[in-house]
Amino acid sequence: MTDFAKGNIGNILKKFQSIIALLVLCIVLALMSDKFLTSENMWNIMRQISINVCISVGMTLVILTRGIDLSVGSILAFSGAVAAGLYKSGIEIPSMDLYIGFTILGAILAGFSVGGTLGAFNGWVITRFKIPSFVATLAMLTIARGATMLWTGGFPITGLGSNFAFIGTGWFLGIPMPVWITIVVVIIAMIITNRTKFGRYIYAIGGNESAARLSGINISKIKIWVYTIAGLLAAVGGIILTSRLDSAQPNAGLTYELDSIAAVVIGGTSLSGGRGSIIGTVQGALIIGVLNSGLVLLNVSPFWQQIIKGFVILFAVIMDRINHPNEE
Template sequence: MSGGAISKIDGALIKHWLAKYGIVLAFVVLCVVLAFVSPYFFTTNNLLNVVRQTSINGILALGMTFVILMRGIDLSVGSVVACAAMVAASFATGAGNSSVLLPIVAGLGVGLILGSINGIMIARFAIPSFVMTLGMLSIARGLTYIYNDGMPISNLNPLYRFIGKGVVAGIPMPVILFLLVFLICWGVLRFTTFGRYVYAIGGNPKAARTSGIKVRTVTFTVYAISGLLAGLAGLILSGRTSAALPQAGVAYELDAIAAVVIGGTSLAGGVGSIVGTLFGALIIGVLNNGLDLLGVSSFYQQVVKGAIIILAVMIDRSRLMRE
């Protein structure tokens, strides 16, 4: 075998390795850099704080992965977080209220209903996902303000606050819920027929429809999943802050989309993974934490995150053009 052929094979292997593990390498490099520039980064308390903060965006990003794999977008998740949190918190006020089941069902139910409305309008009436979820962003935010006249809800009972503040065996409860949702989503996309349908529709909707896949049903389901997980994120957020705020969740959809895109899921659909989204969310969380430790203004942090999103999309587009 000639040297040129070997070089081509080596180049192909490197490209394959980078495509498969590049996101992990980027995460490791980012952590190493921050460990050098800040002595506080690799402390136990800070690392726990990072994963705790990442859990909410991570859960939203997992739901967003299903949507983007189907060539869609969900701009409403931040508002759904706030609406679900507000409704759930209204059933969890007062120290004497020991029941936590009703608030959980209420919060998850609100998320599921709003996500299902998105799914129905997009799947049945062919409204573009950008338009429909942008409208739902405004609707859900308005409903959040209407629900309690724009006032926050506090004095939440301890059992409810445990969802966001509790610790089990040294692991924060939000992290446990995040990992549980990750495992479920990973299993669904990797091992179930529904997961194969999501990839098939995202790759080629017309071919998927021709092959007998119920595209409308799958489309409806992925938006319902996104809404349900936004409801769960709302429970965690309100439990962690011990209050439901009508202005909560603003711009959360941007961080969720960033995590998915950075994790390698293509906006063109059909390509991506839950594992990539996990590391994408961790990169966003570590980046936010590192910039905070370095005293970087939140205004500049927005610029950095926006630049990273654009870079990730450019990489994805260049890959599609090569194909």
């Protein structure tokens, strides 16, 4: 075999390594469990990964700019709790003898506003005070989690009704609603990253921020928008999760940021920024979802599941460094 042919094969394997890994994983799990390839399990996997995909799409944009967002799980919880609380109880102001009720749409928009606002605050702090994204979003992780506890009083907000539950458990044209929501999010994100000036600026900032600044790109503005979108998509995940559980749990979203980062890295997005894709992230989320499902079907201990997922993430990062050794 010629060096040219070997090079082509190597490039093909690198380009489709996520898909190949997913297919191999599915084949192995199908051989080990006769329940894996059932339609019920396949739809269950799709419903489960829908939340992670929404969060991971936002995380992809952040990592493409060479940042990180550790607060998405807490923002998810707070946004979902706000939407659930407003929908169920509204806002009462006894001193003014005033009660403000919320429709489902109004409550959802309020949840989105919370997520987007917290995300924008992340971006503003990072760009205004030149704080590393790791530190700023770690602080927001604690702030948003504390705000969730205050809002809920430490107790779940339950009994949201069948109309609200339809968002997370309903079906439309034979496909679960969370999957429809995820499809819309992914399509919009792909258009933004591949077809817009904003998307090109994201890649430019991650590739070389100094060069992007010299070319006239408003770095701060783009980063603030990126973190705003990440917060907004965390809120979308929060609405889906709250609807699916028919309750807003104070501890919702714990460790979701880790699954999100895992999906992004496994999908081929570089932690060094400037390289990656939305479709790759979707493939990464599918791998995580299939792995989770398979481990559950095989009755693997939850503690071992965490260890296995940790090694999968580590392997993905190592492979990224091997394939791109010159990136800082």
